[in-house]
Amino acid sequence: MQEILSSFALTEAKLEPFGSGLINRTWKVYAPERNYILQRINVDVFKQPQDIAYNVRLIADYLQKYHPGYQFVSPLHAASGDDIIFCKGNGWFRLMPFVENSFTLDVATTPEQAYEAARQFGRFTRLLSGFDSTQLKITIPQFHDLSLRYQQFLNSIANGNEKRKREARSLINELLYHKCIVEQYQSMVGNPAFKLRVTHHDTKISNVLFDQSGKGVCVIDLDTIMPGYFISDVGDMIRTYVSPVSEEECDVEKIVLREDFYVSIIEGYSDEMKDQLTAMEKKQFMFSGKFMTYMQALRFLTDYLNNDVYYGVKYEGHNLVRAKNQMTLLKRLHEIDDIK
Numbered sequence: 148m149q150e151i152l153s154s155f156a157l158t159e160a161k162l163e164p165f166g167s168g169l170i171n172r173t174w175k176v177y178a179p180e181r182n183y184i185l186q187r188i189n190v191d192v193f194k195q196p197q198d199i200a201y202n203v204r205l206i207a208d209y210l211q212k213y214h215p216g217y218q219f220v221s222p223l224h225a226a227s228g229d230d231i232i233f234c235k236g237n238g239w240f241r242l243m244p245f246v247e248n249s250f251t252l253d254v255a256t257t258p259e260q261a262y263e264a265a266r267q268f269g270r271f272t273r274l275l276s277g278f279d280s281t282q283l284k285i286t287i288p289q290f291h292d293l294s295l296r297y298q299q300f301l302n303s304i305a306n307g308n309e310k311r312k313r314e315a316r317s318l319i320n321e322l323l324y325h326k327c328i329v330e331q332y333q334s335m336v337g338n339p340a341f342k343l344r345v346t347h348h349d350t351k352i353s354n355v356l357f358d359q360s361g362k363g364v365c366v367i368d369l370d371t372i373m374p375g376y377f378i379s380d381v382g383d384m385i386r387t388y389v390s391p392v393s394e395e396e397c398d399v400e401k402i403v404l405r406e407d408f409y410v411s412i413i414e415g416y417s418d419e420m421k422d423q424l425t426a427m428e429k430k431q432f433m434f435s436g437k438f439m440t441y442m443q444a445l446r447f448l449t450d451y452l453n454n455d456v457y458y459g460v461k462y463e464g465h466n467l468v469r470a471k472n473q474m475t476l477l478k479r480l481h482e483i484d485d486i487k
Contacts, residue, residue, distance in 0.1 A: 154226055157242075160177060171188055172186065188231070203369050206345070210274060246364065251352075251356060255408065291348060293329055296445045297326070303448075346376065350384045382440070385412055406483060447473060
């Protein structure tokens with residue numbers, strides 16, 4: 148790695164693997180003057196790594212100009228002046244300062260953590276309300292396009308593994324039954340009351356830095372920053388925070404909805420974004436959770452029917468288990484539809 152570190156004028160440093168991310172590979176860099184985070188971009192997921200660097204630089208410049216007090220973790224310039232470098236045979240790399248006395252969480256264990264994370268994602272979008280989101284490059288095309296995901300699901304029913312289709316027949320029927328979620332999404336994205344904003348698109352709690360007192364500091368992992376709708380960010384928080392178990396859990400009896408976590412997400416996000424959201428958007432918090440959970444169930448089952456070509460699996464039927472997990476969570480969300 149010395150060639151890469153030398154590109155950032157680091158000649159004496161020690162590296163060790165860092166974090167639990169599944170997409171990019173990450174190391175903590177211990178250098179004499181300070182510590183850093185080094186990442187190698189996964190080009191199987193992000194086909195144009197330069198687009199990520201372009202987006203992050205635009206946002207960093209905007210925040211520095213209009214909100215200089217916000218702690219934005221921006222990549223450092225290499226000796227070439229670039230925010231991202233290519234090392235032949237190794238790939239694309241970026242270096243960022245390590246924020247001392249901060250930590251991340253893999254799971255939300257208290258409503259207070261859910262509130263702090265939601266507030267940080269809301270704050271990030273609010274601070275960028277004056278930024279023209281159409282300037283951003285699309286790093287993953289149609290990432291949260293539910294219409295596309297539903298069509299891919301239909302294609303997998305038509306062309307997928309026949310044996311697996313028979314095994315998943317009841318789940319296929321359940322997902323087809325909930326097509327109304329797709330129809331509601333389609334009506335929303337065509338409505339000017341639902342605004343395109345700078346959206347994070349990956350709001351799991353591990354993408355928030357916390358300080359030692361448990362307060363949120365800022366959001367990180369900006370690879371999926373693109374124009375989007377607030378339902379993506381709020382929906383992914385609901386999907387990943389409200390259940391005490393992850394999408395990997397095979398015992399669906401353990402999938403319950405922690406209403407206090409749900410309320411904390413809405414309160415945290417609204418405390419920052421309430422003046423930014425339209426009256427119609429404010430009515431769609433619960434739909435946000437249904438939207439993201441349904442879309443993930445579609446994606447898992449689509450991959451199962453297509454013989455597991457996208458998501459990594461650890462055992463036979465893994466994607467089917469994941470799809471059933473998300474379908475159960477969707478049912479739980481429907482059960483508390485009257486929460487305000």
